[in-house]
Amino acid sequence: MKTGVQFGIQWAPTFIKSDAAGMWCDPWWGCCVVGDAQYSNQFQFNGGVVFRF
Numbered sequence: 656m657k658t659g660v661q662f663g664i665q666w667a668p669t670f671i672k673s674d675a676a677g678m679w680c681d682p683w684w685g686c687c688v689v690g691d692a693q694y695s696n697q698f699q700f701n702g703g704v705v706f707r708f
Contacts, residue, residue, distance in 0.1 A: 657707040665699040 676691035 662702040
């Protein structure tokens with residue numbers, strides 16, 4: 656019989672919304688609104704013992 660351990664991590668960033676954070680101006684393309692994105696970060700940690708017969 657052999658034993659071992661197993662671990663896992665998952666990360667899921669989810670986009671929620673974007674707020675206007677100001678203006679950015681370029682001499683060739685003009686001005687545009689710059690956004691400030693907000694995310695919800697979800698983490699999952701798991702682990703366990705593995706037995707092999």
